[in-house]
Amino acid sequence: MTALLSFKDVWVEYGDKIVLERINLTIEEGAFVSVIGPSGAGKSSLLRLALGQEAPTRGTILLDDIPLAPECGPDRGVVFQHYSVFPHLTALGNVMFGLECAQSPLLAKLTGAARRQAREEAAAMLEEVGLKEAMHSYPAQMSGGMQQRLAIAQALIKRPRILLLDEPFGALDPGIRNDMHQLITRLWTDYKLTVIMVTHDIGEAFKLGTRVLTLDKWRHDPHAPHRYGAKVVYDIPLERNKQESLSQDDATQPLSIVPDDAGITIDRFDNN
């Protein structure tokens, strides 16, 4: 396991409001990192940093030991809660998009043999996420769960170094969410993915992750609450073999808790 993505003393500030402070993190290849924390604690800011949508105010972010440009690139895939598929393309077109962009810089359209090959590759990827039957449907004809499956397939066809998930299952009902958990775990294992997932659902974070990060403000100035940002208050590695333990009840699993330097303990049955 080698370090894939590292944050070195990263701060995010908007004006005089500090959102994240002193983030020092190393994410290893093959990790499934769940990020939880209360609303406004900078979970999404952290993801935006990794995505390159935003640059840190201070500090550096390294991907494979190279500083990350503040721009999205094909080495990082992303799935948002909403709007991450293109409504004007069919499922197949959505998945082929990444291949077309890479192979045809001018028109982003393929013809002939290249097109057939891209089609086959995309079709295989759609089958992988269980959308074989819906290959020629438009997103508007799909349910929320199917759209998220499509968004995942679309991202995975580029074989990204890291897959970033921003509350990907937040809008789905519990049954579908469970199916999606199994899907993402299978893909994570099969494709040896590195995943960072932001979620509001603590159960989901512990169920899927090999490591759970909790972001929160760790000190509070009542006169200027915006002057202290959030940092990683718990960093909990979960030593479990995900492939086998997925179906088991999480509450019965022993959690190995490594508190941060603050020395706070966590109530694991009534998680925050």
Next chain:
Amino acid sequence: MRWVNRHVSRSRSAMMGAIPIVLLVVLYLVIAAERHAANPSDKILPLPGAMVEAMWGLLFVPDQLSGRLLFWADTLASLQRLFLGLGISTLSALLVGLLLGLLPPVRATFGTLVTGIAVIPPIALLPILFIAFGLGETAKVALIVIGIAPFMIRDIAGHVAALPREQILKAQTLGASTWQLMIRVALPQVLPRLIEAVRLSLGPAWVFLISAEAIAADIGLGYRIFLVRRYLAMDVILPYVAWIALLAAVLDMILVWTNRKAFPWAHGGRR
């Protein structure tokens, strides 16, 4: 049952839609007949017979001076101006709208200018157009373009800028360049909106067309109406107005139909 919940079937809705139109026609006929009973040579509200007679000459008898069938020549000239104006406006709206909406530096540079042009009343520019382009076709087409293009550009730019940020980011994580984003993500998604913008601009485009023709032209639907106005020729004006309304309605229907057929994804996937 509450009125908001009353569903009207298709056939019934067509019937209900016809009622006010028929009533209006009947009302017109009654009043016209009354006026003619009092004054047989009344010109203000002509009877249908008089309209047919007046239009017959324009439709089927060549004009003594030019040898043209005036009604068809008028229609052709007006539609040509209208389509040229609409075409130029649509293309520029697509091009400028995409650039303005998608590229922040372009928006910062030209956004204010486009807004500034859009708030000038186009008719106020008509004298300038006549001075610059003469009294020919160019000035009339230019008036239509100046009248509707800024609105369309702003509409398209706004629509592109309102595309979800997530889509733009996602496309970049899939390796799309700015150019690829423009032609594969923004352009196709803005096309249904473009057709909608053309539809909404049809009304103003007709206004500018008729205005330009009324002021300086020697042929055209607007020219004819304003010409025969001098003789109180309501028997020509009314059929011409009805004809303009029919043309506008047909264009509108064609655009709606095209939008539904060409972009099923924008209508819930239904065809």
